[in-house]
Amino acid sequence: GESVGLHLPTLSVQEGDNSIINCAYSNSASDYFIWYKQESGKGPQFIIDIRSNMDKRQGQRVTVLLNKTVKHLSLQIAATQPGDSAVYFCAENMSKGGSGNTGKLIFGQGTTLQVKP
């Protein structure tokens, strides 16, 4: 079936460095994407989202890039801090391709970000 995937299961970075987490998606009709952060024992926490009519969106210390040509999504975290250590999921809002939204938010496999002090 269709799914959203992440390239690396684990990413280890030095505190203060920038982090880049990647994600590939397969449904070219999907129109909305979200990045979530999940800490141990907690539910997914919204970080940033982007719609398919955009290719870049910036938040506080985070940037999401969307490349529809190659169906690729990335999350950039600037000046990574120990509190950023968590599992990061991209999620894709499954579209019916013109006939509306399915209401299905499908998650990728997740990347564990480890921040070394």
Place this chain on the structure above:
Amino acid sequence: DTEVTQTPKHLVMGMTNKKSLKCEQHMGHRAMYWYKQKAKKPPELMFVYSYEKLSINESVPSRFSPECPNSSLLNLHLHALQPEDSALYLCASSQVPGQGGLYGYTFGSGTRLTVV
């Protein structure tokens, strides 16, 4: 109130028990969701409720029975579960089905279910 509240936080139940998970939101969201998450795996969609009506059932076994009594509440009734059903059960809501709104889909902290 910008939260989704789930109760209980932890639940241990036997395979012959009947229990219910509860989810509540007061953000005026009209879409609510149940997800199941196994350890070190992504959340998997189970059910979608749109305007209090079940719109998507992802081929979930009938031992899981969702209910949406009103626009703020979502329940998941559990009966005759198996040990492999042990997981974190997450509830989420969004302003309308398929659209995340200002803060995307909002998730609760989940119920950690253990079936013995």
